[in-house]
Amino acid sequence: MDFFQLKGGIIHAENLPLTVLAETYGTPCYIYSAGTLRRHARVFREGLSALPKVHCAFAVKANPNLAILRILAKEGYGADVVSGGELARALAAGMAAEDIVFSGVGKTAAEMRDGLKADIGQFNIESIEEGHELAAIAAEMGKCPAVTLRINPDVDAATHAKISTGKAENKFGVAIDHAADIFAELAGHSSLNMRGVAVHIGSQLLSLNPLKMAFERVGNLVQQLRERGLTISHVDLGGGIGVPYKDGEVPPSPAEYGAMVADVTRNWDVTLMFEPGRVIAGNAGVMLTRVIRVKQGHGDPFVVVDGAMNDLARPALYDAYHDFVPVQPDGTNMMANIVGPICETGDTFARNRPIGAVKAGDLAIFRTAGAYGATMASTYNSRALVPEILVDGDQHALVADRIDPATIMAAERLPDWLD
Numbered sequence: 471m472d473f474f475q476l477k478g479g480i481i482h483a484e485n486l487p488l489t490v491l492a493e494t495y496g497t498p499c500y501i502y503s504a505g506t507l508r509r510h511a512r513v514f515r516e517g518l519s520a521l522p523k524v525h526c527a528f529a530v531k532a533n534p535n536l537a538i539l540r541i542l543a544k545e546g547y548g549a550d551v552v553s554g555g556e557l558a559r560a561l562a563a564g565m566a567a568e569d570i571v572f573s574g575v576g577k578t579a580a581e582m583r584d585g586l587k588a589d590i591g592q593f594n595i596e597s598i599e600e601g602h603e604l605a606a607i608a609a610e611m612g613k614c615p616a617v618t619l620r621i622n623p624d625v626d627a628a629t630h631a632k633i634s635t636g637k638a639e640n641k642f643g644v645a646i647d648h649a650a651d652i653f654a655e656l657a658g659h660s661s662l663n664m665r666g667v668a669v670h671i672g673s674q675l676l677s678l679n680p681l682k683m684a685f686e687r688v689g690n691l692v693q694q695l696r697e698r699g700l701t702i703s704h705v706d707l708g709g710g711i712g713v714p715y716k717d718g719e720v721p722p723s724p725a726e727y728g729a730m731v732a733d734v735t736r737n738w739d740v741t742l743m744f745e746p747g748r749v750i751a752g753n754a755g756v757m758l759t760r761v762i763r764v765k766q767g768h769g770d771p772f773v774v775v776d777g778a779m780n781d782l783a784r785p786a787l788y789d790a791y792h793d794f795v796p797v798q799p800d801g802t803n804m805m806a807n808i809v810g811p812i813c814e815t816g817d818t819f820a821r822n823r824p825i826g827a828v829k830a831g832d833l834a835i836f837r838t839a840g841a842y843g844a845t846m847a848s849t850y851n852s853r854a855l856v857p858e859i860l861v862d863g864d865q866h867a868l869v870a871d872r873i874d875p876a877t878i879m880a881a882e883r884l885p886d887w888l889d
């Protein structure tokens with residue numbers, strides 16, 4: 471359920487017609503709905519209401535815009551960060567340091583120091599090498615951070631290979647069979663508070679089964695660790711719940727997910743931590759674009775829009791489906807290939823797709839673009855960096871500027887010797 475709905479023949483973001491926002495801010499741009507974001511944040515948390523101790527950290531990578539993070543901070547969410555940049559954003563948005571979890575397979579020493587200096591709530595480490603390094607840096611700084619060890623449970627998440635993270639051959643976490651020994655060794659460091667384990671098997675999961683299997687393996691590990699006399703007070707179950715990108719796609723609801731988690735974890739006696747990204751932000755954003763022209767093709771016509779793969783990379787990267795809907799539908803339909811202006815065939819949003827009819831000058835949206843949308847934008851083909859707009863009821867604001875090609879060019883230098 472989102473607040474991008476047709477009212478009086480025009481799709482609105484909450485109370486505002488997208489035609490007005492396009493006039494005000496230009497296209498292409500991302501439009502976020504604060505109401506949708508808040509709703510998803512609450513529904514996710516309600517789904518977990520049967521669990522005794524819960525910590526929710528929004529996966530900042532899904533949408534790191536400061537305004538988005540501020541809304542989620544006000545909803546009581548912490549942050550799951552994977553870089554010094556994301557850490558700085560979470561803090562700048564007002565998230566409490568103790569509610570921040572630092573994940574990621576390649577934290578640098580400088581990033582570890584940043585996290586320690588800020589006294590963040592937890593580090594999720596992904597290797598014994600990283601554990602020893604964090605221990606040394608923490609000792610030098612006189613800190614003793616809370617740490618979980620990320621496990622690779624060797625479970626197939628049944629999602630796109632590029633966003634699958636829990637198979638043995640993936641770079642993430644430590645093999646579950648070696649986890650107990652690694653944990654015990656790291657627990658020997660007096661500068662680490664080794665308090666639990668973490669798991670995240672992938673993103674855009676449409677079935678609970680792989681998650682359940684991974685969590686059961688984690689449960690066995692927790693028991694093994696406790697049998698060895700180690701204290702486990704926290705388990706981080708990661709993110710991963712999918713969202714519906716197209717009709718007929720039915721991901722598990724937060725309530726179903728919560729019920730599964732409650733069942734698998736009923737004897738664990740730990741604080742359960744979650745890192746949802748897409749399920750919170752995905753349907754809270756659209757990319758608004760204008761049709762430049764409709765070009766006759768070999769088969770179906772090419773609808774050439776002013777948004778491109780640099781603005782919304784998911785179709786080019788993962789063959790992802792994003793619904794394309796005219797802002798002022800006239801009730802007729804057409805078959806189309808939807809493409810951007812960039813000079814490669816990868817810049818294709820959809821092939822041979824039935825859509826509401828559009829013509830040159832019309833506005834349209836790509837739906838479900840609030841997660842992994844603007845944050846993955848680039849300036850390829852010397853295009854502007856796409857702006858972001860937040861709508862909240864009747865209010866709207868530019869929350870990330872359009873960075874034009876001249877500004878980007880101004881950051882480049884010609885060395886003297888080329889004079």
Ligand code: LLP
Binds near residue numbers: 574670708711784
């Ligand atoms: N926690 C960890 C450790 C993660 O690696 C991720 C996502 C999440 C949480 C959040 O997962 P979510 O709840 O959003 O599924 N760019 C790709 C998605 C990459 C996801 C990477 N990790 C896409 O556009 O589909």
